[in-house]
Amino acid sequence: MEILRLVLLLSLISVSLAEIRTTVIRSDSRPIIPIDEFGFTHTGRLELNVSAISLSNPNVDRSKVGFFLVTRESWLHVLQQLEDSDVTCVLESQLVKRVYTFNSLALSNPDSFGSLYVETDSDQYTLVLANCYEDLKLSMKVHSAMYNLDGKSRQRDYLSAGRTVLPRVYFLLAMVYCFLSVFWVVILYRKRLTVFRIHLFMLAVVLLKALNLLCEAEDKSYIKRTGSAHGWDVIFYIFSFLKGITLFTLIVLIGTGWSFLKPYLQDREKKVLIIVIPLQVVANVAQVVIDETSPFAQDWLTWKQLFLLVDVVCCCAVLFPIVWSIKNLREAARSDGKAAVNLMKLTLFRHYYVVVICYIYFTRVVVYALETITSYRYLWTSVVAAELATLAFYVFTAYKFQPQPHNPYFAIDDDEEEAAVEQLKLEDEFEL
Incomplete structure (x- = not known):
């Protein structure tokens, strides 16, 4: 056995x-x-x-x-x-x-x-x-x-043959996120009249991601030279923890339309954040144990399974606010013509909902499968795939929710309102 x-x-x-x-x-x-x-x-x-x-x-x-x-x-x-x-x-x-x-x-x-x-x-x-x-x-x-x-x-x-290039990979990605941070600051300054608090929060998420990658690059470089991560791993885990919490929080806030659709969160939406944040604490503790112990340690597999379970729960939890928002506005639109405007906005939110699902599926399932089937010499490719998917998700989110007066997520004119009402009628007939 x-x-x-x-x-x-x-x-x-x-x-x-x-x-x-x-x-x-x-x-x-x-x-x-x-x-x-x-x-x-x-x-x-x-x-x-x-x-x-x-x-x-x-x-x-x-x-x-x-x-x-x-x-x-x-x-x-x-x-x-x-x-x-x-x-x-x-x-x-x-x-x-x-x-x-x-x-x-x-x-x-x-x-x-x-x-x-x-x-x-x-x-x-x-x-x-x-x-x-x-x-x-x-x-x-x-x-x-x-x-x-x-x-x-x-x-x-001291890095395995398939991971020896990781310090350079993480450093290059950190520079990319630094550039994106500067680019986003320029956009916010130019469009400052249409900037919402959510845009500043998005900037914080990108900056934390850049710092996380920079610390990870130095952490892996230190392991490569000395065989020990002590000295940089603590800073890396701190930024990793903050990055994880802010990313999941950002998805929840965008999904509920906070800041640019409504200035508040409902009680159940607050409960999602109250659940997700402690779970991220547990996930980060599990990640520390996984990284700091041998993969064949007695409780290593248990911590690995705990991390995967918590990560899946967090990913599922952040999807609920988007679904709730779409459902509530759809019901309101049946009796209120103006609500059709919000329905149109939330219909566009469905695109974001689909992208979030694709991002979660790719980074949690496809990347793991790639790591399993890839030759040991090219294990770095799974890391690159996950990071490129994350980068694409960040860019998509920034592009769709950029601060501009005519962004379809933020404003709909009368013609679009009538189109939204017609779309609602068509959807109702389809359901019947």
């Missing part, structure tokens, strides 16, 4: 950022204990330092206890070998790369060792501790560092 669990994890979990990790194992009798995952180039290195080694039975054959590297594809074949009894211990398989077995421990120092493993075959590998005895309990402290040597400089690159 533990082996099957590892297969499930390998199929669901993407490559980690592979910081230098310290894993503490206490009285663990699992036959397979995954430690970390990394994408190596032909200059890959694995530094393994293990201390406080303790076996519940020190008299066993220690050649059947040790560390190995395995690719996802090879692991499936190893499973088949175990099922067919071609091998009795995973360390005996020729499909795995043995890093260190405990029979190599020095007699003078049997409770610790240090090892440097050179990996020249480019691929995505999982570092695993194997225990081929059912009742043997292992305890130890594992300090692992996986990295690639970068070009002629031979500097260490």
Whole structure:
């Protein structure tokens, strides 16, 4: 069952950022204990330092206890070998790369060792501790560092092969959002007579996104050089938290027509914000735990599922105010001709509603699928796809809700009002 669990994890979990990790194992009798995952180039290195080694039975054959590297594809074949009894211990398989077995421990120092493993075959590998005895309990402290040597400089690159370009990607995107912020300020200044509070809020959202990407670029650059994110990760998480809250809040405010259609929020719309903001707090806590722990930690998958659940709930919650607004104005338009004007505006809001759904679907489903099927060398493409989708969503929102006197979202003349009434009649006949 533990082996099957590892297969499930390998199929669901993407490559980690592979910081230098310290894993503490206490009285663990699992036959397979995954430690970390990394994408190596032909200059890959694995530094393994293990201390406080303790076996519940020190008299066993220690050649059947040790560390190995395995690719996802090879692991499936190893499973088949175990099922067919071609091998009795995973360390005996020729499909795995043995890093260190405990029979190599020095007699003078049997409770610790240090090892440097050179990996020249480019691929995505999982570092695993194997225990081929059912009742043997292992305890130890594992300090692992996986990295690639970068070009002629031979500097260490602690980012996985498929993510080493991320610092540059995030920095370029941050510059794009900075440019958009300046451009939006110019628009607000030129159209200052038609600027609403929502436009200033939109500026704040873009600025926070730019700062978030800038901090993420520096965070990943720091990991790339040192293998540790400490120092920049706190600032990154703060801006990530603020960016998430302001984005969801902006969607709710736009969907309800706040500021340019009405200067207030109804009680149930306020309740949506009261629900979404605490959920974003929970989601950000889960994200911190996910990023700061190994993908094979005991509670990592639980936190991952919690994050996905909260994220889906937030995405669904921000859609309700748009639906409520369309429904209320539609009912009012049946008895009030002027309400047909607002109906026309909310009909246009439906376009925004569709775009929001497409944005949520693409960034939560399509990007995840892309990350799953993409080669480990090109995992950065899923990040680019998600960020470009977000950029397109921001640009669309700014374009549709820009401050101008004749914006169809803000004003409709008499002819358009009559057209709205006719459209309402046609929709009623269609429903009948």
